[in-house]
Structure formats: C-alpha cells, structure tokens
Amino acid sequence: MAERRLVVGAAIVRGARVLAARRTTPPEAAGRWELPGGKVEPGERPADALEREIAEELGCEIEVTAWLGGTSEIDDHLELRVAVARIVEGEPAPHEHDRLTWVGADGLDGPGGLDWMAADRPFLPELTHLLRAAETEQRRAVLRAVLFDEDDATAVLRRLRGDGYEAHLERERLAGEDDDEDHPWAVLTDAPQWLVEVLVDDHEGWLDDDTVAATPPPAAPLDLPSGPRRIKRPGAQT
Numbered sequence: 500m501a502e503r504r505l506v507v508g509a510a511i512v513r514g515a516r517v518l519a520a521r522r523t524t525p526p527e528a529a530g531r532w533e534l535p536g537g538k539v540e541p542g543e544r545p546a547d548a549l550e551r552e553i554a555e556e557l558g559c560e561i562e563v564t565a566w567l568g569g570t571s572e573i574d575d576h577l578e579l580r581v582a583v584a585r586i587v588e589g590e591p592a593p594h595e596h597d598r599l600t601w602v603g604a605d606g607l608d609g610p611g612g613l614d615w616m617a618a619d620r621p622f623l624p625e626l627t628h629l630l631r632a633a634e635t636e637q638r639r640a641v642l643r644a645v646l647f648d649e650d651d652a653t654a655v656l657r658r659l660r661g662d663g664y665e666a667h668l669e670r671e672r673l674a675g676e677d678d679d680e681d682h683p684w685a686v687l688t689d690a691p692q693w694l695v696e697v698l699v700d701d702h703e704g705w706l707d708d709d710t711v712a713a714t715p716p717p718a719a720p721l722d723l724p725s726g727p728r729r730i731k732r733p734g735a736q737t
C-alpha cells in the first residue's frame with residue numbers, strides 16, 4: 500500500500516493547559532475534539548505545515564517546540580503526528596471550528612474528558628504527563644491580584660481563565676483591619692506578571708508583592724518592599 504499522507508496536529512500549551520478544537524466536518528467527526536492542524540503539502544516541512552494551518556484555522560502564530568512520540572493511523576490514507584507548540588503572536592480564535600477550549604490534565608482524558616477524534620487518543624498519555632509536569636512547575640509561581648470590588652475580581656478571573664491560565668478567587672484580609680466589608684478580593688493565578696499588572700491596573704487593584712517574592716527565587720536575593728504595591732494608573736484616585 501502507498502505511504503499514508505501526514506496530518507499534523509498542534510498541542511498548543513499555555514500554562515498547564517492545552518488548546519482543543521471542536522470539528523464541524525465531516526458529519527461523522529462533527530462535535531469531536533482534535534488538535535488543530537491539517538495535511539502536510541508535498542515537499543512541505545511538517546513544522547511549516549503546522550504553522551501555516553494554525554494561522555489559517557486560529558489566526559495566530561505558533562512555534563513548534565517538540566514532537567510527541569509516534570504516529571497514529573487516521574485511516575488507510577492518513578496518519579497523524581503531534582507537536583507541542585506555544586503561541587508567539589496573537590490570540591487563537593476559531594475560524595474553522597465551532598469551539599475552542601483550554602483543557603488541563605484532569606479534563607483531557609478518562610471519564611468526563613473530551614470526546615477526542617480516535618487518532619488523537621494515543622497521544623493523550625504523553626500530553627497528560629506534560630501537563631502534569633507543567634502543573635507542578637506552576638505551583639511554584641502564583642501571583643496574587645488584590646481587588647476591592649467582587650465584580651472586578653470576577654472580571655479578572657474570567658479573563659485569565661479565558662486566556663488559559665489557572666485562576667481562583669479568595670477573600671483577602673488586610674492586616675490591621677477587622678471590618679469584613681472592607682476585605683478585598685484576591686485572584687490567585689499562574690498568569691505572567693505583566694498580564695496581571697495590566698489587569699489590576701484596568702480594575703483598580705494591585706499586585707501583592709508577597710506572592711511575587713514567592714515565585715522561584717532568583718540567583719541573587721531581590722530587595723522587595725514588604726507592603727502591597729499599588730500599580731500607578733493615569734488619572735486613578737489613590
């Protein structure tokens with residue numbers, strides 16, 4: 500039999516989650532999840548094909564960082580390889596799928612997991628392993644954004660989760676204050692510091708420096724201020 504044509508799929512990883520896309524065609528595959536990608540053209544490098552397909556399907560630019568082991572048979576004519584990739588430009592939007600979702604190790608496989616295309620399943624154990632390793636890494640890098648208003652806190656939480664980061668809400672206590680109504684909200688997240696800074700600036704909050712200090716220690720100790728740091732915002736009331 501002639502060699503199978505190669506289909507490449509991208510496991511786009513951000514934080515400890517991977518981006519899954521829901522197919523709309525053909526009818527038997529509609530509603531099932533895949534890793535975005537497509538067929539490699541004759542003479543095309545697989546990584547180039549993947550970057551081209553992702554630009555077409557999601558409107559963003561990725562960089563392939565590694566290939567997962569093995570290939571998987573799709574049918575008599577096609578076989579699938581999967582690369583781990585990261586976004587280098589833009590935000591993914593579904594141009595050819597009807598849904599995108601950022602899924603962590605817990606939602607990837609097993610009961611309650613996504614209904615994947617059959618050919619993707621052999622890659623799930625390795626992918627789960629990668630996401631678990633990323634989770635461990637992340638536990639060491641949590642930032643705390645402090646916001647006075649619950650609506651602001653919820654907006655920040657939604658935005659971070661929508662972008663694929665881990666984030667959860669906690670009720671914050673300010674030292675020396677005991678009036679419950681004055682206790683602000685804290686959003687704990689693994690998002691990068693620049694993004695959290697932009698969001699707290701937009702929602703009149705601040706980034707708690709204690710948690711910045713709790714990220715993996717730099718080679719030389721940093722001289723960090725001990726109190727919460729107010730991010731300056733043009734025109735904001737202090």
Ligand SMILES: Nc1nc2c([nH]c(=O)n2[C@H]2C[C@H](O)[C@@H](COP(=O)(O)OP(=O)(O)OP(=O)(O)O)O2)c(=O)[nH]1
Binds near residue numbers: 537539616
């Ligand atoms: N892109 C992608 N295709 C997959 C995956 N798993 C899987 O079985 N497939 C199948 C579905 C299709 O039969 C085939 C890829 O076709 P496609 O329609 O996505 O590729 P393409 O964009 O190059 O399509 P076309 O131009 O030939 O229409 O591989 C996966 O994770 N990603």
